[in-house]
Amino acid sequence: MTTAVKVRGLTKRYGDVQAVGGIDLDIRAGEVFAILGPNGAGKSTTVEILEGYRKRDAGEVSVLGTDPGRPTREWRSRVGVVLQTANDVAEATVRETVRHFAGYYPNAQDPDRVIEQVGLAEKAGKRIRELSGGQRRRVDVALGVIGSPELLFLDEPTTGFDPEARRQFWELIQGLAHQGTTIVLTTHYLDEAEALADRVAVIAKGRIVAEGEPSTLGGRATARATVRWSGGAVETDTPTETVLELTRRFDGEIPELTVTRPSLEDVYLRLIEG
Amino acid sequence: MTQTIAPPAAPAAPAKLPSAFRLSLSRAAIETRMFFREKDAVIFTFSFPIILLVIFGSIFAAELEGTGLNVSQLYVAGLIGSATMTGFQNLGIGISMDRDDGTLKRLAGTPMPRTAYFAGKALNTLLVSSVQVAVLLAIGVAMFELELPSTVSSWLTFTWVFVLGVLGSSLLGIAVSSLPRSGKSASAVIAMPFVVLQFISGVFIPIDQLPEWLTRIASFFPLKWMCQGFRAVFLGDDGATLELAGSYELDRVALILGAWVIGGLVLCLTTFRWKGRRDG
Known part of the structure; x- marks a missing residue:
């Protein structure tokens, strides 16, 4: 089994605030890995460093064998990112948007198939502005997976969902995981981590305070x-x-x-x- | 999950990344499509200079002494100048909004080459400005006795003033898009300097009626020179006597517009932010 993400001694400081204070992580290829932690614990900073959005201060980071501090187009085409909030491309339709983004990738999936996979087949001709919050999030996921990524980052994907929409979303993510996509998920919902993740890490005050399977985390089972x-x-x-x-x-x-x-x-x- | 399964649609051989050129065109197409879908914005973008031209052209129809030209022709030239600078406003506001609503961050997470984003914006601006200028010319000819230039050299002047003007103001627009704190404040932050520039650069008020200190300020910015270039094209030798320098100074027009293209490019490359201020 190969490693998708490897982090050693990662640190990041904003002014006086030590956002990330020495994190080690190993995420295996093909697993669903959840990162939990309160707001301001360094969760987003860590994930954004892995996604190639932020520079780190120190430490070794390898994502799919590449340093995300120096992202290349080739590397970007193997990584899918679903960000926390976005209200863009409001005037384009679902199909236009997914097709447009497919054009960025060397190995894009069939846009119509992806739209169907995220459960938006009936909304394909609708403008994104007209969609509900949950449907928009499905567009985000469609754009995250259109390039057939080996690794998908999901940042708090179900915040603001009603319970039914959340269950449907979980099924979508489980489907992707079954196809072999490595998934790194951050969430505030512990039931979500428990339902989706093979392993979880809890970050508090910039450090990992526990790591393991959801059922045994922190000595839970015993x-x-x-x-x-x-x-x-x-x-x-x-x-x-x-x-x-x-x-x-x-x-x-x-x-x-x-x-x-x-x-x-x-x-x-x-x-x-x- | 204990067994590894091949990722979906795994490539047999590493496929080639799509070319930056093709993606620039693809960006231009989606930008243009989205632009024309915001119906209210489209109507106002195109009707604003037309309404100004009709109002100013009708109020100030007097003849300019000793030239055989009338004031409305002066306005056509000036408003074509400001239509050429639309990119400043459109890109300044548009990119601020893109930064705010997550467009830029989403694009930065894809393998889209960053140049494709800017090229798409620039091509879209070129199209919008061209349509605006064409409409202004048509109205000028139909209502205000504007004569289209008859010589090849005038059309050449028109072309280079237009292209340098659109390029320079687009780059400047991209650069100022980093100034507003949010997409919401962008229209206020960016419209203000544009309106001021229009007043001091000879669009609304003939340049010879402005105090010298104002024209001196205007001389630092491209709009004054764009308007001057267009006056050379549409007013011809008869109007040259109205210029402060007694001539259209086309060499200086080219020099200053060219400098803005280079300066704008440097500003963009050094100051552009792909992230919003709240994103750190």
Whole structure:
């Protein structure tokens, strides 16, 4: 398995503010990697350095084997970028825009197929100005993938979506991942990271404070469990034993029984406060 | 995901990047298409100089003493000058908006060569200015006794003044697009100097009626020289006596417009921002 993104000792400072204070990252080809972190943690700065938008102060960065600090057209044609907000090309139609952008790439996909893939086939003739927020975001993704990128960056792709639109968007991203596209995603939504990502990294105060699979992040799977029932709650390392004991006490069904381990959100909040 | 699958449509052999020339034309086509879709902007862009010409030409129809020319002909020449400078305003505002609404950032993330963006804007400007000038000429001829030049050398002068003028003001427009803090403030920031320049460069007010210190300021900017060049074309030798210098100084016109093309290019290359101020 090859490495798509390799970062060692990355730092970036704006005036007095150390935005990124020494980050190491390895993102494997073909995986979906989520970067989590509060606003101002250095998440966007890191991603923008990887995308070739910003210069770094120090450290080694390799994206698809190239230093993004010196982006070439050839490299750009292998990387897709979906930015946070954009309101451009409002007067062009979806099809015109996707076709136009296809012209920039040496190995562009068929524009109509991409439009269909992002679920905009019925809106292809509409001007982008007339689309809803969620539909616009699909155009952004279409423009991000039109050049058949090996690596796709998605910056907070579902902010402002309603729950249904978000689910549909997740399916779209999962479809791309299944085709083998490496995806680097930043998000504020922990359920999104949990649903999409093979691995996540949590950035706080310019450093990576935890990295791993969503299900085991921060020792989540082995953390103490909380057993709750009507009339009480205990935190314990041996929840099964507690439940057995309760079964005996209630002589059968335990009223309102739940056994929980910390959610990704609990772990995340503990990590970024620490 | 544990197994690696080939990326979609992976190239068998590395395909060639599309040429910068082809993409310049492609940018020009989409810019032009988008320009003509903003119907309200199109109507006002084209009707503004026409309405000014009709108003000024009708109010000041008097004959210019001892020349056999009338004031409205002077306005045609002046307004053609300002139509040639439309690129300053259109690009200054248009690029500020492109920077603000994410167009520039999105393009910077694609393999589009950056020159294609500027070439597309320049070609679009050349087209818009040409249409404006053609309409002004038609109205001048139809309503205000404007005579189209009859010699090849006059048309040559017209061509080089127009091309240098459009190029210089487009480059200047690209350079000033970095000044406004946001797309919203762009029209105010950029329209103001353009209106002022029109007043002091001999578009609305004949240049010989301006105080000397104002014409001296105007001499630093291209518009005065563009108008002077167009007066040489449309007023001919009869009008030369009205010039401050007693002649049209075509050599100086060429020199100063050429200097603005080079200066504008240097300004663009050194100051252009692909990112908005809020993007750091």
